[in-house]
Amino acid sequence: MTSQLKKMKNMLKLTSIDLKKVKTETLIIPVCEDKTIHDSPTISLLIKKAKQLKEFTGKKDDKVIFYDIKEVKAKRVMFLGLGKLEKIDAEALRTFAGRAVKKCMKINLTEVLLAGPCGKNIKIAIASVLEALMEGAFLGNHIFDKYKKEKKLKPLKRINLLVKADMIKKYNKLLTRISTVCAGTILAREWVSTPSNYKRPEQFTRSIVAFAKKENLTVRVLNEKALKQKGFNAMLAVAAGSQSKARMVILEYNPKRAGKKRIALVGKGVTFDSGGINLKPTGSLEGMKADMSGAAAVAATLITAARQKLDVRVVGVIPIVENMPSGSACRPGDIVKSYDGKTVEIGNTDAEGRLILIDALSFCIKKYKPHTIIDIATLTGSCVIALGEKIAGVLSFDDELAKAIELSGEKTHERCWRLPMPDDYKELLKSDLADIKNISSSRWGGAITGALFLSEFTENARWAHIDIAGPAYIKKGDGYCGAGGTGFGVRLFCDLLDKI
Numbered sequence: 001m002t003s004q005l006k007k008m009k010n011m012l013k014l015t016s017i018d019l020k021k022v023k024t025e026t027l028i029i030p031v032c033e034d035k036t037i038h039d040s041p042t043i044s045l046l047i048k049k050a051k052q053l054k055e056f057t058g059k060k061d062d063k064v065i066f067y068d069i070k071e072v073k074a075k076r077v078m079f080l081g082l083g084k085l086e087k088i089d090a091e092a093l094r095t096f097a098g099r100a101v102k103k104c105m106k107i108n109l110t111e112v113l114l115a116g117p118c119g120k121n122i123k124i125a126i127a128s129v130l131e132a133l134m135e136g137a138f139l140g141n142h143i144f145d146k147y148k149k150e151k152k153l154k155p156l157k158r159i160n161l162l163v164k165a166d167m168i169k170k171y172n173k174l175l176t177r178i179s180t181v182c183a184g185t186i187l188a189r190e191w192v193s194t195p196s197n198y199k200r201p202e203q204f205t206r207s208i209v210a211f212a213k214k215e216n217l218t219v220r221v222l223n224e225k226a227l228k229q230k231g232f233n234a235m236l237a238v239a240a241g242s243q244s245k246a247r248m249v250i251l252e253y254n255p256k257r258a259g260k261k262r263i264a265l266v267g268k269g270v271t272f273d274s275g276g277i278n279l280k281p282t283g284s285l286e287g288m289k290a291d292m293s294g295a296a297a298v299a300a301t302l303i304t305a306a307r308q309k310l311d312v313r314v315v316g317v318i319p320i321v322e323n324m325p326s327g328s329a330c331r332p333g334d335i336v337k338s339y340d341g342k343t344v345e346i347g348n349t350d351a352e353g354r355l356i357l358i359d360a361l362s363f364c365i366k367k368y369k370p371h372t373i374i375d376i377a378t379l380t381g382s383c384v385i386a387l388g389e390k391i392a393g394v395l396s397f398d399d400e401l402a403k404a405i406e407l408s409g410e411k412t413h414e415r416c417w418r419l420p421m422p423d424d425y426k427e428l429l430k431s432d433l434a435d436i437k438n439i440s441s442s443r444w445g446g447a448i449t450g451a452l453f454l455s456e457f458t459e460n461a462r463w464a465h466i467d468i469a470g471p472a473y474i475k476k477g478d479g480y481c482g483a484g485g486t487g488f489g490v491r492l493f494c495d496l497l498d499k500i
């Protein structure tokens with residue numbers, strides 16, 4: 001991990017400095033196209049001056065900069081358009097803050113003062129406004145350049161968020177929570193963006209364990225010998241072709257004040273997925289370092305829960321393998337006996353994520369008997385075809401759980417959409433030779449049949465599956481995330497844990 005994470009703790013601050021006295025490199029003001037969204041007379045005056053320019057009206061993505069103006073002691077004042085008031089929601093504010101920070105990084109600034117909108121026309125609760133601005137600023141101030149010799153950009157050392165004086169004490173706890181959750185998101189991002197040659201199963205395991213032990217989580221690692229002894233044969237079949245040995249990482253967070261209810265999270269950890277004998281074609285291989293995004297999300301969530309001292313018991317079960325072709329790799333047509341005893345015919349070695357997940361799910365349910373169990377995985381390309389690259393699929397037989405996940409996804413903008421799980425689709429997974437086949441007999445509905453396959457190993461548990469094949473990784477950066485791993489799932493889980 002880069003040294004950035006260590007420096008982030010005190011990077012973001014709330015302030016109520018008088019604009020006429022403050023000395024800052026840059027003051028950034030969000031501007032609404034059609035309404036006033038600030039209470040400050042000084043800011044309102046500055047916006048009025050900016051809108052006198054024909055090229056700036058406050059439309060989304062509009063930008064203008066004033067230098068050394070008499071109204072404030074700032075070297076520059078940057079105005080960024082938000083568009084019409086009706087379009088301003090939490091995500092618009094997150095994106096504004098992220099864009100603002102990134103623009104400052106590009107001109108090599110070290111600090112910035114963001115003016116938080118708090119006018120009476122803003123219909124969003126002030127806590128939600130501040131939360132969105134904090135998240136956007138914190139997450140936007142991250143650069144993954146560990147493997148670059150020349151570091152062209154540097155994160156800002158200080159981001160000040162301008163608010164009313166009576167808000168500072170009131171929302172400092174919110175600031176601490178958001179900073180902690182965003183640091184966890186960035187940890188997951190960095191794990192995902194790390195190339196596969198630096199995170200083979202043994203290496204990835206060591207990294208997770210090192211972070212987890214710092215937070216006093218209970219840590220247990222099952223090596224290949226232990227996995228064989230306990231019968232994790234589906235998982236081991238996936239790992240059979242690689243020189244790197246499989247690992248199962250188990251993290252437990254057991255706060256003293258929490259009740260008996262335990263939430264279990266299971267994350268797919270394929271550090272590189274070649275497809276195995278069913279080798280992926282060029283164009284599909286290059287992004288497969290991100291096939292452990294579910295594992296990264298689960299590990300980072302457990303670490304974040306411990307840092308936050310949440311009053312909920314959480315266990316994270318993380319199967320970690322590398323899926324490679326070789327003389328020892330499993331083959332299409334092989335039959336393996338899973339942890340729970342069911343036999344699985346391997347119809348396609350590229351449907352490997354579900355094989356490691358079924359052993360992890362069965363083990364977790366048997367050992368921990370959780371109140372709720374959720375797995376998260378970059379499972380199917382079919383889900384990306386159905387929902388695109390920005391929305392995850394949620395599949396569950398439990399309406400209440402599925403709805404809770406969707407609502408947390410809506411709040412954090414880690415969006416999730418529920419897909420159906422029709423019983424008759426199970427017919428597509430039938431095998432003539434084994435209890436079940438790991439691939440559907442139809443080319444259609446792969447996200448659904450993948451989840452139905454997993455469901456056969458969840459007994460009667462309250463379970464949900466989140467398919468993040470789309471939003472786990474982006475090739476081009478957006479408002480508050482650079483190109484690479486997105487850390488999808490960490491903010492969602494941190495919002496969800498105490499609601500289920």
